[in-house]
Amino acid sequence: MRTLLLLLLGVLWGAVGMAQERPIQWLQRAQQAEETLHYAGVRTMELRVGRRTQRIEERFWRQGARAERIEILAPADRQGEVLILHEGRWLAYRPQSKEAFELPRLPLQGAQLLKTAIDLVQAGIVQADAPVEATLLGRPCVLVRLSLAPIEFGRTPSEKRAPFPAAVSLWIDKQTGLILRSEVAMRPNEPALRMEITRLELNPRLTPDLFALPSGVTVRPPSGEYRSLEEAQRAVGFPIRTPRYLPTGASLERILVRRGSPDQSPVVMLHYRAPNARFTLFQAYKMRHALFQHPRRPKPLSTRFWQDGDYSFGIVGNLSPDEIERIAKSLD
Amino acid sequence: MNCTRYERWMWDALEGRLGESQAQALQAHLRQCPRCQRQWESAQATYHALHALPRLRAPEQLMHQVRARIQHAPARPPLFGGWKRVALAPALGLLIVLGYWAFTVRTPDATQTIVQEPSESWVEMHEQLEVADWSPTPTANYFITTGYSR
Numbered sequence: 263m264r265t266l267l268l269l270l271l272g273v274l275w276g277a278v279g280m281a282q283e284r285p286i287q288w289l290q291r292a293q294q295a296e297e298t299l300h301y302a303g304v305r306t307m308e309l310r311v312g313r314r315t316q317r318i319e320e321r322f323w324r325q326g327a328r329a330e331r332i333e334i335l336a337p338a339d340r341q342g343e344v345l346i347l348h349e350g351r352w353l354a355y356r357p358q359s360k361e362a363f364e365l366p367r368l369p370l371q372g373a374q375l376l377k378t379a380i381d382l383v384q385a386g387i388v389q390a391d392a393p394v395e396a397t398l399l400g401r402p403c404v405l406v407r408l409s410l411a412p413i414e415f416g417r418t419p420s421e422k423r424a425p426f427p428a429a430v431s432l433w434i435d436k437q438t439g440l441i442l443r444s445e446v447a448m449r450p451n452e453p454a455l456r457m458e459i460t461r462l463e464l465n466p467r468l469t470p471d472l473f474a475l476p477s478g479v480t481v482r483p484p485s486g487e488y489r490s491l492e493e494a495q496r497a498v499g500f501p502i503r504t505p506r507y508l509p510t511g512a513s514l515e516r517i518l519v520r521r522g523s524p525d526q527s528p529v530v531m532l533h534y535r536a537p538n539a540r541f542t543l544f545q546a547y548k549m550r551h552a553l554f555q556h557p558r559r560p561k562p563l564s565t566r567f568w569q570d571g572d573y574s575f576g577i578v579g580n581l582s583p584d585e586i587e588r589i590a591k592s593l594d
Numbered sequence: 595m596n597c598t599r600y601e602r603w604m605w606d607a608l609e610g611r612l613g614e615s616q617a618q619a620l621q622a623h624l625r626q627c628p629r630c631q632r633q634w635e636s637a638q639a640t641y642h643a644l645h646a647l648p649r650l651r652a653p654e655q656l657m658h659q660v661r662a663r664i665q666h667a668p669a670r671p672p673l674f675g676g677w678k679r680v681a682l683a684p685a686l687g688l689l690i691v692l693g694y695w696a697f698t699v700r701t702p703d704a705t706q707t708i709v710q711e712p713s714e715s716w717v718e719m720h721e722q723l724e725v726a727d728w729s730p731t732p733t734a735n736y737f738i739t740t741g742y743s744r
């Protein structure tokens with residue numbers, strides 16, 4: 263009887279101890295799980311921007327941070343497309359077309375994102391609420407909520423406006439440390455990204471061919487995103503203009519060219535990142551005027567749109583209107 | 595002490611748009627001005643309360659109901675009839691000439707005309723790029739690059 267009582271107390275103590283682990287310890291566990299675990303399953307992702315919600319469903323196989331395979335299940339017209347992480351690079355291919363292209367350098371993901379969150383929590387820039395017990399897929403997990411700490415004077419500007427969303431919620435599996443669901447809100451009370459694993463298989467059989475391109479598939483340069491302005495310039499029939507003035511520390515992060523349809527003129531997007539801000543410079547030639555017809559919904563972004571002859575320009579970002587004006591006037 | 599200027603800066607500070615020197619000046623002012631300190635606390639509370647409000651959507655049927663009402667509304671009698679219609683043509687012509695004159699005189703560099711209506715799709719595109727960075731998988735970025743539908 264005494265032994266049983268001690269055993270029960272031990273189990274209870276263990277359960278309480280697990281729940282009382284600090285948020286940062288759960289984040290560290292999740293980071294370790296991202297880096298090491300072998301698992302597979304199905305997950306859904308929802309991107310909510312403006313009035314639109316884009317839903318993606320994908321089957322995935324993951325071998326820690328070393329290799330990953332993703333097969334698109336939805337949307338229907340992208341079904342069957344495959345993304346493979348192999349030897350540190352992401353390749354995308356459509357089995358029907360027998361061609362693949364290498365994705366350009368991607369922003370931080372998975373374990374790296376978690377590491378950034380941990381660093382910001384440790385620096386006091388991001389605060390973590392006490393973990394809350396939850397259940398997902400029939401598995402016990404903890405919900406860890408992260409948000410930007412209140413604005414305080416005395417910090418440097420880059421710390422005041424850390425590049426972190428307004429709120430991030432992570433449902434972390436207690437047993438494995440895997441993130442089973444995540445929600446990201448770029449502005450308060452506006453969830454913008456939601457990921458949820460709907461089927462999970464731990465330690466599946468992963469064969470090497472899962473993470474390799476089939477024979478006969480040719481790897482081509484990416485279309486749509488470019489590594490340099492020179493490459494993008496070759497794909498666009500009008501001169502791409504760049505600003506002579508940039509805010510301190512700003513650098514060009516992504517170069518994209520979007521075509522609505524083959525008969526439409528492309529839109530060039532230069533996405534810049536500064537320590538305190540992000541902004542995108544848009545430019546198009548002989549653009550259909552329809553693009554300017556929608557009224558703007560209020561949001562904490564600054565915008566400037568203008569035309570110069572047949573050319574249309576736009577700057578969108580969380581910069582001050584003065585900075586945007588200065589960038590606009592410095593276009594070469 | 596010019597409190598008005600600091601009151602204006604408070605909102606910029608909350609939005610994260612204040613320069614470093616201005617932030618330091620505001621901070622120094624808040625330390626010595628109890629009135630502005632209270633104002634700052636109140637502004638912070640208002641800012642957080644406003645951002646905590648839920649976003650409400652109009653009911654799906656609203657647009658249909660408004661359209662149906664417009665269609666069934668009784669037609670108005672024409673504003674210009676008879677001799678007024680005849681007088682309208684030269685008056686409109688004069689207005690167009692005056693408008694064109696005012697436009698060319700007031701905008702010396704006509705190529706730099708600012709388009710008033712901003713582009714919703716460009717704003718959305720920027721937001722997608724922002725959000726996709728926090729995606730746990732590369733698919734969101736892949737779709738942003740290649741489009742969501744083929």
